[in-house]
Amino acid sequence: MKYLAILLNKLASFLLSLVHRGGSLPGQLALKVDANILKELKISCPIILVTGTNGKTSTSNLIASMFETAHKQVVTNRKGDNMRAGITTCLLKAASLSGVVPADYIVLEVDELNIPYIIKSLPVTALVVTNFFRDQLDRAREMEQLIQKVEEAIHDFDGTLILNANDPNVVRLKDAAVQADARYFAMERCEESKTVNKEASEGKFCPRCGGKLIYDFYQYSHIGEYHCENKDYETPATDVIGSVKSIRDRQFTWKDMEFHAPQGGLYTMYNCMAVLCVADFFHIDMQYAAKTFETMDVPDGRNEEFNFHGQKCVLNLVKNPTGANEVMKVIEEDQDDKTVLLVLNDHAQDGTDVSWIYDTFFEKLVNEKTVHIICSGTRCYDMALRLKYAGYKERIEVEENLEKAVASLKNADTTMYAIATYTALQPVRKLLRRNEK
Amino acid sequence: MKLKVCWMYHDIMDLYGDKGNMMVLTKRCKDRGIDIEIDTCAIGEKKDLSKFHLMFLGGGADKEQHMLIDDLLARKNNIQKAMDSNTFIFLVCGGYQLFGQYYIDANNEKIEGLKFFDYYTESGDNGKRCIGNIAIQCNLDGEEFMAVGFENHGGQTRNVATPFGKVIAGYGNNFEDKIEGFYNGKVLGTYMHGPLFPKNPKIADFVIYKSLTKEYPDLKFSDLLPLDDSLENKAKNQMLKRLHAI
Ligand SMILES: [Zn+2]
Numbered sequence: 209m210k211y212l213a214i215l216l217n218k219l220a221s222f223l224l225s226l227v228h229r230g231g232s233l234p235g236q237l238a239l240k241v242d243a244n245i246l247k248e249l250k251i252s253c254p255i256i257l258v259t260g261t262n263g264k265t266s267t268s269n270l271i272a273s274m275f276e277t278a279h280k281q282v283v284t285n286r287k288g289d290n291m292r293a294g295i296t297t298c299l300l301k302a303a304s305l306s307g308v309v310p311a312d313y314i315v316l317e318v319d320e321l322n323i324p325y326i327i328k329s330l331p332v333t334a335l336v337v338t339n340f341f342r343d344q345l346d347r348a349r350e351m352e353q354l355i356q357k358v359e360e361a362i363h364d365f366d367g368t369l370i371l372n373a374n375d376p377n378v379v380r381l382k383d384a385a386v387q388a389d390a391r392y393f394a395m396e397r398c399e400e401s402k403t404v405n406k407e408a409s410e411g412k413f414c415p416r417c418g419g420k421l422i423y424d425f426y427q428y429s430h431i432g433e434y435h436c437e438n439k440d441y442e443t444p445a446t447d448v449i450g451s452v453k454s455i456r457d458r459q460f461t462w463k464d465m466e467f468h469a470p471q472g473g474l475y476t477m478y479n480c481m482a483v484l485c486v487a488d489f490f491h492i493d494m495q496y497a498a499k500t501f502e503t504m505d506v507p508d509g510r511n512e513e514f515n516f517h518g519q520k521c522v523l524n525l526v527k528n529p530t531g532a533n534e535v536m537k538v539i540e541e542d543q544d545d546k547t548v549l550l551v552l553n554d555h556a557q558d559g560t561d562v563s564w565i566y567d568t569f570f571e572k573l574v575n576e577k578t579v580h581i582i583c584s585g586t587r588c589y590d591m592a593l594r595l596k597y598a599g600y601k602e603r604i605e606v607e608e609n610l611e612k613a614v615a616s617l618k619n620a621d622t623t624m625y626a627i628a629t630y631t632a633l634q635p636v637r638k639l640l641r642r643n644e645k
Numbered sequence: 646m647k648l649k650v651c652w653m654y655h656d657i658m659d660l661y662g663d664k665g666n667m668m669v670l671t672k673r674c675k676d677r678g679i680d681i682e683i684d685t686c687a688i689g690e691k692k693d694l695s696k697f698h699l700m701f702l703g704g705g706a707d708k709e710q711h712m713l714i715d716d717l718l719a720r721k722n723n724i725q726k727a728m729d730s731n732t733f734i735f736l737v738c739g740g741y742q743l744f745g746q747y748y749i750d751a752n753n754e755k756i757e758g759l760k761f762f763d764y765y766t767e768s769g770d771n772g773k774r775c776i777g778n779i780a781i782q783c784n785l786d787g788e789e790f791m792a793v794g795f796e797n798h799g800g801q802t803r804n805v806a807t808p809f810g811k812v813i814a815g816y817g818n819n820f821e822d823k824i825e826g827f828y829n830g831k832v833l834g835t836y837m838h839g840p841l842f843p844k845n846p847k848i849a850d851f852v853i854y855k856s857l858t859k860e861y862p863d864l865k866f867s868d869l870l871p872l873d874d875s876l877e878n879k880a881k882n883q884m885l886k887r888l889h890a891i
Binding site: 349351352353407412413418560561562563564565566567588589590592593594596597598599604606 | 657
């Protein structure tokens with residue numbers, strides 16, 4: 209059955225490539241023929257899984273590129289197809305008919321809910337976890353249940369955990385994985401660190417005893433340095449810790465070496481620290497990581513810049529409050545006048561519950577520098593109401609028709625920011641591109 | 646005029662953007678020249694709830710409900726005193742459940758409720774949850790009108806004698822009964838998130854009015870100055886249309 213499954217996957221991938229399509233259909237077919245196909249693969253190289261709420265695609269892509277820059281052969285699901293079928297598609301495509309996967313490293317981005325299946329199907333060497341935030345609660349259920357699922361899955365894991373030391377919800381995974389080693393990455397206190405934080409909705413209580421977690425400082429959301437009031441839990445000693453040189457210039461250092469983050473924001477530097485922790489663990493020279501950070505293409509919708517009718521327009525994807533808050537911070541940093549387009553959809557991939565907009569600090573847009581806000585999308589009026597109740601007094605325009613909403617942007621003689629939920633991202637890009645100069 | 650609000654366990658019971666309800670109360674009071682003061686009450690904090698005009702308790706995950714239940718039960722006499730002295734009580738999701746007899750969570754653990762009312766909550770079969778947009782015809786002291794929200798709960802609340810409204814689209818208290826929430830003139834409990842108030846300004850105003858009557862018993866609902874709710878009504882109607890409720 210193994211041959212048939214691999215053959216079928218290859219054939220389907222080939223046929224799809226003829227019509228310039230990717231996707232996880234080949235893996236779905238292969239799993240139908242042989243549900244245990246992943247277990248039957250012959251893999252002798254290290255396998256690195258990357259999971260977490262935010263930054264898993266970027267981090268996974270950076271790790272894969274870092275190995276490639278170091279002249280290693282890498283198999284990876286770079287398109288972010290991170291469910292069971294997508295991962296199967298990616299591995300079988302690379303495998304020989306006898307099931308050998310020829311690679312120096314396998315790097316897989318894995319959706320949190322698929323960790324149990326993947327970890328029991330493959331000989332995993334290292335599991336990288338970026339962070340845990342509330343994300344589309346109606347699909348992923350409550351975050352606590354999600355973490356418990358991951359904890360159960362790693363109970364027998366005897367590889368290495370590579371964990372964000374500044375996220376207490378991530379660090380607790382080590383308690384669950386008694387046989388595993390752990391390496392920790394973090395960022396030192398910096399210009400953006402705060403001692404109080406209104407954005408933090410997780411990480412309030414100690415995962416060991418339920419006592420209060422006391423923060424020495426917050427970096428963003430509940431990411432920071434903490435200890436339990438009962439002294440049984442704290443930020444662990446870190447193996448790889450970066451220090452910010454300049455958030456604005458995206459510069460940070462580790463061990464006297466200077467790095468330039470591929471995107472703005474402190475959260476990007478955390479992704480980079482995860483990469484450096486992996487590099488350190490596998491004894492890869494840091495210069496390859498540094499080079500990767502410099503040359504990495506920014507994926508669609510992450511501070512993606514357009515020239516729209518002669519003005520700068522920056523497009524961002526938002527999918528949860530924490531990611532959205534980081535986008536707000538980047539906009540707030542811009543001291544110039546600006547016009548903002550917010551596109552809020554509520555299809556399944558966006559999350560059908562839009563209440564997360566009340567956990568996001570749109571208040572950061574509420575000042576006289578934001579001269580005009582245009583709301584669109586299937587829940588455009590909900591978006592406008594959020595701004596109204598945030599106290600925004602300048603011009604709010606609601607335009608149900610996306611094309612008209614984007615057209616309305618071009619009247620702006622300011623910098624423009626477009627923010628879109630998942631299903632709105634590509635349509636907005638197309639409209640911006642169409643009018644790009 | 647001044648409205649004094651106590652927001653219970655605001656730091657742990659804050660699921661699904663329910664803090665938006667407090668934003669709406671604040672703006673709608675201020676726009677009418679009514680002072681509003683929102684105080685919070687954490688676990689272990691001393692507070693006489695009967696001194697407030699409104700008490701609000703939102704929703705939280707199972708873990709959070711376990712965490713605060715002892716503290717909440719210890720306040721039972723004080724909450725009774727608050728109700729007896731006409732403090733209005735607004736409860737969402739988890740808060741609503743805890744005012745009943747008991748709640749059985751997703752892991753089949755039983756949490757004893759405050760037992761003020763006869764309703765009780767059990768977990769859905771096979772972990773099934775009531776999730777999605779919801780439209781109800783609510784009835785508040787004889788005022789009937791449509792309301793919209795988003796529900797997301799595993800708990801099935803039964804034995805509600807006086808519901809908040811009749812379900813037009815969605816689930817409500819459970820998969821079968823076609824009724825939503827609880828309202829007895831003094832306490833309003835609901836599964837409706839969204840948050841509830843932004844798209845339902847009339848309910849927000851009703852809660853403001855009911856709360857103020859504690860100190861101003863002659864106040865009528867119609868005494869509240871009308872505000873421009875065109876955006877609110879468009880948001881509400883957009884959803885009602887989609888749910889074929891208008
Ligand atoms: Zn502790």
